[in-house]
Amino acid sequence: MSAAPQERVIHDSRDAVSPGKAEAAVSTGDLPLLGDVEAALAGARSRYASDDSGQVADYIPALATEDPALFGLAVADVRGLVTYSGDSEHRFSIQSVSKAFVFALVDEALGHDTVRRAVGVNNTGLPFDSILAIELNRGSPVNPMVNAGALATTALVPGRDATEQWDFVREGLSRFAGRELELDERVYASESAANQRNESIARLLGSYGRLQGDPSEVTDVYTRQCSLAVSTRDLAVMGATLAAGGVNPLTGERVVDAAVCRDTLAALASSGMYERSGDWLYEVGMPGKSGVSGAVLTVSPGKAGLAVFSPRLDATGNSVRGQRATHYLSGALGLNLFASAPVNGRQG
Ligand code: GLN
DSSP: OOOOTTOOSSOTTTTOSSTTSOOSOOOOOOOOOHHHHHHHHHHHHHHHTTOOOSEEOOSSGGGGGSOTTOOEEEEEETTSOEEEEESTTOOEEOTTHHHHHHHHHHHHHHOHHHHHHHTOOSOOSSOTTOSHHHHHTTTOOOOTTSHHHHHHHHHTSOSSSHHHHHHHHHHHHHHHHTSOOEEOHHHHHHHHHTOHHHHHHHHHHHHTTOSOSOHHHHHHHHHHHHTEEEOHHHHHHHHHHHHTTTBOTTTOOBOSOHHHHHHHHHHHHHHTTGGGHHHHHHHTOSOEEEOTTSEEEEEETTTEEEEEEOOEEOTTSOBHHHHHHHHHHHHHTTOOTTOOOOOOOOOO
């Protein structure tokens, strides 16, 4: 059976029990005890520290100078306990991991249905910077985790001009991290000078009427958001905020609504690892987001945020050690959302 193009059976919030609200019933488990988490992180580090496959990103020249041996891991639980190993304090540019949090802020500001209509939430099946994906979808940015959808999302950020939008983004991401995040000026200058592809994507979306505002200004705010400096620990805390119904477990501040966390994690599950998102869910079983500086962030709702940083990437732009260590930790810490154990119940 072939559906008419753009027709959706699951349509906005018509069938939701409580549209745009997190349902009252939430069921999750607990993380293992602290000593077990520490042992799992140390185990992951020693297992994968000698894997030097992959390449450090160089299409943004400033990223190419990163030390490929860096390897940081951190778990932040929903009560604010942060466990870490390796280079977890090293700062790097957040890159595409920012897309998850800008999406959350815009979803909070504009609402579930508006963001879904303006951006979309389906996987492109194509690389993160694909222009073909826009054309194949008749101008739709498709989802907020690829560059087209991220640019369309950043365009929706509240503010009278690009300066106010940038303030909104920087302050919002800082609330997720629980500290004031700053721009990595070197990465920002380097990416700005090599940004022709993102500029083109923004203009193409504009030509379809799918980008609000001036394409150059939107691209600039997007480039700034990607150049915010974070550590692996920061990312774990940002993830823990999404795992904890939108309340930052370090500061106690409510950053976004619990329903926004649910929306964001759904978008990550379908598209956070780009065209590898299906493989990722099948193997790791958690919503995740990667960035070309080498970070992989995963979120276990109700339990923790888990971040791994190591700069060498595979061909899709996902950190090699980041993926392998996260896969291992998902199993070691029991984080796969699809796993269950047999229960001795009534047998009929
Ligand atoms: N700033 C990068 C870009 O737009 C982010 C890409 C990524 O991390 N995958 O190309």
